[in-house]
Amino acid sequence: MTNYMDPEEDQEIIDSILNALESDEERSFSPSMTRSETNRTYSPQIIRQQHQLQYSLKKIQSPIIGFKLDCWAIQPFSLDEDSYLDGDLILKCKDQQNSRKIQSLFEKGDDEQKEYIFLKILPGIVQLANDIFGNYVVQRILEQGNEKQRDLIFDQLSQSILILSYNTYGCRVAQKLLEISYNTDKFEQMFSILQTQIRNLVVDINGNHVIQKIAELMKSQKIDWLIEGVLGQIQKLSNDSHGCRLIQQILEQSAMPQLNSIYKELLVLQDELCLSQYGNYIIQILLQRGPFEIVQKIQSSIIKNLEKLSCDKFGSNVVDKSVNISSFMRKEILKVFINNMNVFYRLSNNCYGNYVIQNFCKQLDYNQLLKIHPDGNQLNTQFGQHVLQTLQKLKI
DSSP states (O other): OOOOOOTTTTHHHHHHHHHHHSOTTTEEEOOOOOOOSSOOOOOOOEEETTTOOEEEEEEEOOSSSSSOOOEEEEEEOOOOHHHHTOSOHHHHHTSHHHHHHHHHHHHHSOHHHHHHHHHHHGGGHHHHHTSTTHHHHHHHHHHHSOHHHHHHHHHHHGGGHHHHHTSTTHHHHHHHHHHHHTTSHHHHHHHHHHHTTHHHHTTSTTHHHHHHHHHHHTTTSOOHHHHHHHTTOHHHHHTSHHHHHHHHHHHHHSOGGGGHHHHHHHHHTHHHHHTSTTHHHHHHHHHHHSOHHHHHHHHHHHHHTHHHHHTSTTHHHHHHHHHHHOHHHHHHHHHHHHHOHHHHHHHHTSTTHHHHHHHHHHHSOHHHHTTOOOOGGGOOSHHHHHHHHHHHHHTO
């Protein structure tokens, strides 16, 4: 049977908790306790004199002792919406909970309330756009506000688009501005400013997101401006997750004549990119979408460095992709194994190479598979055993 402590019998404990939470100098409270007939919750109100904030008390269960204890915790009192909007709204937007509350009020409020919130926030719109919590309020107004409100925000922020783009939180607002204003003069105005810093933005951790957003919006148009921004910087971009994605967007969206200079730079770096955590994805896209002569050069490099790539965590992904999409590669790699089964054994017994071998065998037709006759004694590791079991299943 669960035991409960009676609040009336333990008033001293309650008073101690409240006194610990509220200092005599900052807060005063005058509990007006009314015990309900149906529950055991008290409702004292605590008024903070300095900031005039109200609080309510609610019953919680202590996790420390083995039985339930009617204890008390101070929780923010739910204020009505009108009084909540009083005071410094710009300052409130910089607080996590207040930011969410203001976003909700703006989304659900009527036109008059939205205008009231907007006018109180507008003078601080630039600082809020770069704030950890304030940026969400700015984005919500851009999404939910009327055309006049958006224009006023644009007038305030468009000239600061570069500052926003380099900021961790401001870059989110910059992307929202570009998205909302696309196909308008406002977009062109911001785009022309960003173009002046394209080479710096593509390698910046925050600016890169803004450039990706522009590339996404302009995917049906020429992106020569972006190619110029990454040329000479591909090695640096390829070693970053966001930079890698940017290069992938270029390869996926651009026409072949535009990419000749990109292809040249990538081919010089192909051996390094194959072994790169992010660069290997770029090589995989080239294998799948690149022009024939580029694919041929990459395939030749893979065959030449087959063992090195297959035994590497990232390089093995490149070998798998080449095998999956090219019958030519399957034939050439099969020749390598037939001529030198020691390569087959070394890959089979490697923690990464064994997956390459298993995938390779699964892609072969039955007649090709019969040309592989491994010595079971050479597959004497746990990885080699996986390969042997795969072969046995495929040959049944």
